[in-house]
Amino acid sequence: MSRNDLKSSLHALIDGIDDTAVLQAYLILLSREAKSQEDFWGNLDSNTKAAIDEGIADFDSGKHSDFFDHMKSAYGIER
Structure with a gap:
């Protein structure tokens, strides 16, 4: 339908x-x-928007890592 x-x-x-x-x-x-369903972007502060934009730019440029690898190296947490 x-x-x-x-x-x-x-x-x-x-x-x-x-x-x-x-x-x-x-x-x-x-x-x-x-x-x-309203867009939440307008409710975010400028620091949060900048951090999100930075993360998107990193991802788009190929700079990304596996979540579990990050948790292990940053916090010693393993699956």
Whole structure:
């Protein structure tokens, strides 16, 4: 089922609900879901953004290592 088909089905189901409490519950649920999909980038401080950008640049340039190798060398933690 395509995304448009899913949306149409949801619209049809919602149109058929007459109970205000149920509609309010779905409004709350869908509002939370929509908000959780907002881009968090704008909420990050400049230091965090810079660190993320640095990590992406390192990865793009081929500078990356295995997580478990890092944990072992940096903290002595093995699998």
